[in-house]
Amino acid sequence: MSGDFSDFTFEQSEGTKIKIAIFGVGLIGGSLALCFKGNPGFHVVGHSVNPASIDKYIASGVVDEATTSLADAAADADFLFLCVPVGRLSDYVEELSRLSLKPGCIITDVGSTKASVVRHADKLALQGAVFIGGHPMAGKERSGVEAADVHLFENAYYVLTPTEATPAEALARLEELLHWTRAHIVKTDAVLHDDVVGAISHLPHVIAVALVNQIAGYNEENGLYASLAAGGFRDITRIASSEPVIWRDILLNNRDVLLKLLGDWKEETDKFVDLLERSDGEGIAEQFRAAGEFRNSLPERRKGLIASLFECYVNVPDHPGIVGGIATELGQARINLSNLHIIESREDVPGVLRLSFRNEAALEQAVALLKSLGYDVHF
Ligand SMILES: NC(=O)C1=CN([C@@H]2O[C@H](COP(=O)(O)OP(=O)(O)OC[C@H]3O[C@@H](n4cnc5c(N)ncnc54)[C@H](O)[C@@H]3O)[C@@H](O)[C@H]2O)C=CC1
Ligand SMILES: O=C(O)C(=O)Cc1ccc(O)cc1
Missing domain, CATH: 3.30.2130.10 (VC0802-like)
Structure with missing residues (x-):
């Protein structure tokens, strides 16, 4: 979605505000909250399990109201965004399923993996609420509400993973709300999402971390490694500085996909071992040619995973x-x-x-x- 949003208004009954509850107001939850706070017809409530976070949410101006009570945050909410680490998403859907929620309300999440939470929500009786999996495919290596940014999702892809059971009307309502992020909505199957995002996001994060740790090992012997790494190396390994707990949960959740991808990755690196052992210069150049051709065919500078710079x-x-x-x-x-x-x-x-x-x-x-x-x- 692009263009001027100043004329975009969410339909609402007169005098009532649309209540949007955000569970976990960190980088992603905080950025969503900032997008919605731009509309006077919305009331944005932040939830945290940590009492110390409540004052921080209010002081940073990302939400209208904040609470540690799940029930208070969820009560009468029209939209409920689960923005906690992937390992907690299914617990949150389950806890919400035990509360009395506004009939027709939409529960959605922002987790970097989709299959497990969608499967879990599918099995629960959500008492009139509808669950729709979501993943805004933009982020940063920074975390916490301090890193929240109203522009984070602009021009990025925002994946939704409805199932056959998802009411079309609910999906349309969520899509309409998400216009406020200025992201491009893409709908796909949750399992396919995890395969593709595993390859283009989770695997690169693993490779970046492994590469940095390899060089850090050499650097213990000689500090020249770190000194000379200040330029290109630093840029290509930016995502190795991502939040450890968030990434622990993502990798464990997408474990099977990653194990297959890492097997394939090993084959790719073994190819280079073989080419080098045989001093096959033409073979090495061919690897670069093939990679360059595919990379140059990628859409240019669309903001997305591994944000374009x-x-x-x-x-x-x-x-x-x-x-x-x-x-x-x-x-x-x-x-x-x-x-x-x-x-x-x-x-x-x-x-x-x-x-x-x-x-x-x-x-x-x-x-x-x-x-x-x-x-x-x-x-
Ligand atoms: N970091 C990124 O670039 C992106 C992350 N995501 C997904 O968004 C979700 C949130 O990630 P971020 O906003 O980056 O992380 P963050 O660390 O900035 O925020 C996480 C929020 O969850 C809360 N939280 C942490 N542990 C918790 C626990 N055990 N129980 C309850 N609440 C807890 C924190 O207080 C914080 O409010 C994750 O599911 C992640 O996979 C999606 C797109 C991009
Ligand atoms: O920092 C980057 O470039 C990222 O790749 C951020 C990111 C991290 C996790 C996601 O699920 C989506 C985007």
């Missing part, structure tokens, strides 16, 4: 004030920078400035502007 690099001579000058030029052209990072800045070497933007349009405008000003810019 809207970044460029600018070579900057070590002149005082040059970084400020670039930021000022961008500001004057009303191009919003989301981050600026100096990768290397010693007196005797030119620095490299990494500029990050929120979207592709801003990146393209910045590159055109900086090139026109004579800067050496590359992606």
Whole structure:
């Protein structure tokens, strides 16, 4: 979904607000809450099991109200979003099934795996509520309500996994609400979701963590590994800094899929062992050619899993004030920078400035502007 949402209003009876309950107001729950808080017709309630979190939710302004009582959060809610770690999702659906919920209300989750929670909800009598599995396929390596971001889901895919039993009217209502995230809704089967997301998200997280740990081992012997890893290595392993408990639950939940994927991964790495043992240069080049061809055929810069980075690099001579000058030029052209990072800045070497933007349009405008000003810019 794209375009201007200022004319989008959720249908509601006069005087009553749509109540949206968010269980677990962390990165994802908090980001959803921020999306919904933009509509005066919504009342957003946050739930946490931890009393200390309640004040934090309110103080950070992501919810209208917060409580440690599951029953109070759920009472009269029109939509209930389960945003806790994957290992707790089925327990939450079960606990909610024991409460008296508003007839026709929709319970949905945001878990990174879908098959187990959908299967579990299917078996429960939900007392007039409807469960629809969900997975907003955007995130970050940071966690907690402090990392919540109203823009997180913009232009990302948001997967829903309805079953044959899901009432079409309920699905339409959830889709309508999710327009507030500005994500693109995709509907698919929960088992297929876990296979595909296992391959494109869970496996890369495992590989990133294993790779970082391998290098950390070498670094214990010689600190030069960490020193030289500051650039590209750091970027390609960003997701290795993801939240351990969240990822423990995801991997255990998608265990069978991951075991198969890791078997295939071993075969891929063994291929390189064989090519190297035989010094097969043509075979190695062919691996790169095939990978490049597939990678280049992927949709460009759609925000999604392993978020695309809207970044460029600018070579900057070590002149005082040059970084400020670039930021000022961008500001004057009303191009919003989301981050600026100096990768290397010693007196005797030119620095490299990494500029990050929120979207592709801003990146393209910045590159055109900086090139026109004579800067050496590359992606
Ligand atoms: N991190 C990411 O990039 C993405 C995560 N997800 C899914 O979203 C869900 C939430 O993840 P994040 O928001 O990233 O994590 P988070 O750590 O930022 O938030 C988790 C929330 O759950 C609560 N929580 C933690 N352990 C709990 C427990 N044992 N019982 C009850 N509440 C507990 C925390 O207090 C916090 O409010 C997970 O199911 C994850 O798989 C989905 C898309 C992206
Ligand atoms: O940080 C990234 O690039 C991610 O891949 C975030 C992410 C993590 C888990 C998900 O289920 C979806 C997205």
